[in-house]
Amino acid sequence: MNLAGLAVAVLVHTTAAGDALTEPVAVEWFAVQATHEDRDRGVMQFGDGLDAVRHSIEKFVEKKRLDLDTFARIAHKKTDASPNTETKLGINSRYTAFVMPLTRDDRGRVRLTFRIEETSERDGKKTTRDALNTTSSVAEDSPLLVGGLKLESGHLIGALLVGK
Amino acid sequence: MKRPTWQERLERYRDGELGESDAQEVEAMLDAPAYRDYDASLAALSSAARESMPRSEIADAQLPAFMAGIREGVETPQRGHRGFWALASLSTAALIVALSVFSLIMLNSHDAVHTTVEAAASDIEGVEIDTYTDEEDGTAVVWVSDTGSDTW
Structure with missing residues (x-):
């Protein structure tokens, strides 16, 4: 085998799509209401139950210099998500989150689709649309943060964590 | 051109550097005692110099090893540079592969x-x-x- 052949073989091996999941994947979901309460500059206040994702949210808000300083948990769910099936994760009456694990790559990351559905009622009839639909590969110790969607007050920030 | 002194002519005669006619002249000069004494001192000096030179001799016992060395030198083909370049090429190729795999693994x-x-x-x-x-x-x-x- 020449060098080019070897390089292609290595490349194909390393970019393989991943193994199909046979077992449910443990997921943990946090939905957070982020608001601006005009606190002292640089001071962020986090409500109870956000320790697992506080650091990631803090870092993101600081880096993007978002005008947000108060964070309150509005939904939390810890469950096992079956492969290739959407598992419902709550947010509020307007938004609903869904996660669907697809595969696990050779580095242990779970490739999944994550969707936030928005519901609206018009003329007594409910309609829905995807406020956000994403495909991601989520590492065990690194959450997927989604956010920016408007709430009645402030913005939504969601954090999705996956386990083994 | 400066004419050589009689000492220089005698020295060249001793070294065999003179032509036939010059050599005959010098031989005629040697009848005189002064020339003959100088020629004798040259001969003594030459003899002493020859004896003081180191002599390399091969003893009978050393001859087979000596001849074996000569044969080896004659019969062994001269090494070319092909081996060196082949090794250098192989090493470079291996280095490129190693670096490529390393970078992919790091990625x-x-x-x-x-x-x-x-x-x-x-x-x-x-x-x-x-x-x-x-x-x-x-x-x-x-x-x-x-x-x-x-x-x-």
Whole structure:
């Protein structure tokens, strides 16, 4: 085998799509209401139950210099998500989150689709649309943060964590 | 041109450097005692110099080893430089492969600890979606910025 052949073989091996999941994947979901309460500059206040994702949210808000300083948990769910099936994760009456694990790559990351559905009622009839639909590969110790969607007050920030 | 002195002519005669006629003249000179004494001292000096030179001799017992060395030198083919270049080429190729594999492995291990976003979309009109991965902690972010143009 020449060098080019070897390089292609290595490349194909390393970019393989991943193994199909046979077992449910443990997921943990946090939905957070982020608001601006005009606190002292640089001071962020986090409500109870956000320790697992506080650091990631803090870092993101600081880096993007978002005008947000108060964070309150509005939904939390810890469950096992079956492969290739959407598992419902709550947010509020307007938004609903869904996660669907697809595969696990050779580095242990779970490739999944994550969707936030928005519901609206018009003329007594409910309609829905995807406020956000994403495909991601989520590492065990690194959450997927989604956010920016408007709430009645402030913005939504969601954090999705996956386990083994 | 300066004419050589009689000493120089005698010295050249001793060294065999003179032509036939010059040599005959010098031989005639040697009848005189002064010339003959100088010639005798030259002969003594030459003899002493020859004796003081180191002599390399091969003893009978050393001859087989000596001849074996000569044969080896004659019969052994001279080494070319092909082996060196082949080795250098192989080493370079191996180094390139090793570096390539190393960089691919490093690339993979870099991704392994990071969450990444392949695609993100929204049905909301006019929103901007920003995605990025924090290189330090591997967190991936999908941020939807509502521009306010949505009429849904």
